[in-house]
Amino acid sequence: MTVVGGVELHTSLRRRGTSRAVSGLLAVSVGVALLPLAAVLAYTISRGAHALSISFLTHSMKGVGPLDPGGGVYHAIVGTLEQVAIAAILSVPLGLLVAIYVVEYGPSRLAFLVRFFVDVMTGLPSIVAGLFIYAFWVLALDRGFSGLAAGLALAVLMLPVVARSSEEMLKLVPDELREATYALGVPRWRAIVSVVLPTASAGITTGVMLAVARVTGETAPLLLTAFGNDAIRFSPFRGPQSGLPLYLFSQAGSAFDVVVRRAWAGALTLIVIVLLLTVVARVVTARRR
Amino acid sequence: MHPFRPEYTGRHSRGVGAPGNIDRVPTLLKRDEPVSRLRAPPAHRWGELIFRGLASGGSLFVLLLIGAIALFLLLRAGPALQRAGWHFFTERQWFPDDPKARFGIAALAFGTVLSSLLALLMAVPVALGTALFLTELAPGRIGRAIGSLVDLLAAVPSVVYGLWGVFVLVPKLIPVERWLNDHAGFVPLLHNRFGTYGRSVFAASVVLAVMVLPIVAAISREVFSQVPQANREAAVALGATRWETIRLAVLPYGRSGIVGAIMLGLGRALGETIAVALVLAASFSVNLHVLEPGGNTIAANIATKFGEAGSGGRDALIASGLVLFAITLVVNVVARSVVYRTALAAEGGP
Numbered sequence: 001m002t003v004v005g006g007v008e009l010h011t012s013l014r015r016r017g018t019s020r021a022v023s024g025l026l027a028v029s030v031g032v033a034l035l036p037l038a039a040v041l042a043y044t045i046s047r048g049a050h051a052l053s054i055s056f057l058t059h060s061m062k063g064v065g066p067l068d069p070g071g072g073v074y075h076a077i078v079g080t081l082e083q084v085a086i087a088a089i090l091s092v093p094l095g096l097l098v099a100i101y102v103v104e105y106g107p108s109r110l111a112f113l114v115r116f117f118v119d120v121m122t123g124l125p126s127i128v129a130g131l132f133i134y135a136f137w138v139l140a141l142d143r144g145f146s147g148l149a150a151g152l153a154l155a156v157l158m159l160p161v162v163a164r165s166s167e168e169m170l171k172l173v174p175d176e177l178r179e180a181t182y183a184l185g186v187p188r189w190r191a192i193v194s195v196v197l198p199t200a201s202a203g204i205t206t207g208v209m210l211a212v213a214r215v216t217g218e219t220a221p222l223l224l225t226a227f228g229n230d231a232i233r234f235s236p237f238r239g240p241q242s243g244l245p246l247y248l249f250s251q252a253g254s255a256f257d258v259v260v261r262r263a264w265a266g267a268l269t270l271i272v273i274v275l276l277l278t279v280v281a282r283v284v285t286a287r288r289r
Numbered sequence: 290m291h292p293f294r295p296e297y298t299g300r301h302s303r304g305v306g307a308p309g310n311i312d313r314v315p316t317l318l319k320r321d322e323p324v325s326r327l328r329a330p331p332a333h334r335w336g337e338l339i340f341r342g343l344a345s346g347g348s349l350f351v352l353l354l355i356g357a358i359a360l361f362l363l364l365r366a367g368p369a370l371q372r373a374g375w376h377f378f379t380e381r382q383w384f385p386d387d388p389k390a391r392f393g394i395a396a397l398a399f400g401t402v403l404s405s406l407l408a409l410l411m412a413v414p415v416a417l418g419t420a421l422f423l424t425e426l427a428p429g430r431i432g433r434a435i436g437s438l439v440d441l442l443a444a445v446p447s448v449v450y451g452l453w454g455v456f457v458l459v460p461k462l463i464p465v466e467r468w469l470n471d472h473a474g475f476v477p478l479l480h481n482r483f484g485t486y487g488r489s490v491f492a493a494s495v496v497l498a499v500m501v502l503p504i505v506a507a508i509s510r511e512v513f514s515q516v517p518q519a520n521r522e523a524a525v526a527l528g529a530t531r532w533e534t535i536r537l538a539v540l541p542y543g544r545s546g547i548v549g550a551i552m553l554g555l556g557r558a559l560g561e562t563i564a565v566a567l568v569l570a571a572s573f574s575v576n577l578h579v580l581e582p583g584g585n586t587i588a589a590n591i592a593t594k595f596g597e598a599g600s601g602g603r604d605a606l607i608a609s610g611l612v613l614f615a616i617t618l619v620v621n622v623v624a625r626s627v628v629y630r631t632a633l634a635a636e637g638g639p
Binding site for chain 1: 334336337339340341343344345346347348349350351352354355357358361362364365414415416417418419421422423425426435437438439441442444445446447448449450451452453455456457499502503506530531532533535553556557559560561562563566567588591592595596603606607610613614617618620621622624625629
């Protein structure tokens with residue numbers, strides 16, 4: 001109890017107690033939220049480290065029977081790298097253009113609409129993206145299952161993420177910079193290409209890396225587009241291909257120990273790639289602040 | 290802000306160029322007119338035209354893409370929907386490739402909604418608590434560090450969650466499920482009639498909850514950080530404790546934003562595929578007893594059935610995917626509208 005100018009400022013014990021209790025609850029909820037992260041990482045590392053080996057990383061599953069030990073993940077790594085590269089090549093320029101339109105050429109009704117639907121598209125279930133490319137590319141255009149089809153499906157998922165994060169980064173570019181460029185008599189598009197984009201490039205790169213990380217772990221679309229393959233297939237343009245998440249899914253459905261061991265080793269490989277991308281991207285942004 | 294166009298409601302600079310000053314500088318140019326118009330040589334105007342065309346073309350492409358997704362799903366789903374008729378919405382079983390095909394999404398849609406709602410029930414309190422802790426109790430460096438750890442939850446691929454779910458979480462949850470049945474079995478939802486435990490809707494919901502949590506937490510964190518500091522200070526000046534400040538100043542202000550965040554989480558849970566496919570032991574029944582093994586969702590069913598399905602079966606799966614697309618589209622559009630409205634209100638826009 002404090003006394004100020006003869007007036008008692010009184011916070012009752014009960015109210016203070018409630019506040020303390022709630023603060024405690026909030027702290028507990030943070031612990032509960034982080035528990036699964038710790039558990040998933042701990043289990044994946046401890047179980048995956050046992051099964052991971054050089055031969056696992058350098059061999060495919062060709063000729064490995066359903067219950068045989070051995071076999072590896074090489075073919076899946078090749079597939080994932082190609083599919084994600086295709087997705088990035090397609091979605092990054094397009095996503096950037098969308099962001100540029102919304103930020104630099106907005107506001108207009110179209111810009112608002114585009115921004116809204118880009119947001120809505122970030123919630124598109126990944127399996128629906130897979131179904132779309134299956135119906136459109138694999139069936140309607142009769143291209144069959146391939147790494148390219150998987151890349152297209154991943155691009156559909158990556159596009160809104162790239163567009164959204166680039167948009168945020170472009171907004172951070174101070175308008176004074178734009179105005180100064182215009183004052184030099186430079187047309188708007190030149191100002192965007194040579195001043196605005198380079199200024200935002202570090203942030204945009206971070207966004208792209210996060211998008212790549214997200215898409216690398218996507219399984220559902222690959223199931224319907226790359227379809228999976230036990231052998232190494234270098235060409236993404238023809239025939240079914242494997243991918244790391246897909247490989248993991250096929251091994252995880254088994255009840256046999258040798259197979260599940262491969263699943264954990266694959267999980268460790270995948271999680272190392274994804275988390276490395278994520279953490280590096282975040283550290284890059286954190287540095288800049 | 291920008292001299293040649295009015296303030297865009299969605300954008301605001303962080304401390305640079307207070308809006309409203311430069312806007313009123315008189316200008317000869319009309320809104321959206323290229324700055325270069327007055328003096329630029331023709332080559333510049335061509336460049337401007339091409340660049341602008343590219344940017345707006347890319348934007349139109351995004352809108353077309355959503356239309357194309359709906360169109361191509363509909364194209365393949367049409368025959369399957371015709372084959373099944375209205376039974377598509379009432380039939381529980383899934384035998385689309387049988388000579389006497391019987392398939393429908395009754396059990397699948399039920400499982401999708403049930404598992405998602407259950408996941409939200411578990412995830413939302415924790416997510417809101419986390420968001421409040423990070424914005425109200427630990428702003429600053431430690432809060433940011435914890436915040437990026439929570440964001441890391443969203444970076445773990447769903448197939449890894451599925452693997453962890455089926456081999457680690459499910460066995461660990463069995464005693465919990467047994468305890469719930471023994472002590473709360475009088476609630477029909479938590480009653481297990483068989484005495485066998487394991488890959489239940491409940492277990493799938495726990496995994497879903499983990500995956501939904503970072504999304505709800507991230508967006509509500511954003512919402513809470515938009516609450517004007519003055520509101521908090523006013524509450525504190527009136528003698529409010531920390532919790533009372535949250536209850537009186539923060540929560541009411543962020544209410545619709547929280548609703549939007551929860552709905553975005555719902556959208557994610559509805560569409561989650563692989564983790565559910567791995568954790569749930571697929572069965573096609575409408576069963577409210579969430580502790581009993583079995584159950585299925587639209588997305589998980591597509592993942593598990595696609596490989597073995599014939600062309601008719603795949604069309605049927607696409608039809609179910611179309612329903613999922615429609616549901617998540619509605620959920621996401623409503624959620625985004627709600628979040629947009631909060632953001633506009635926070636910025637004092639229209």
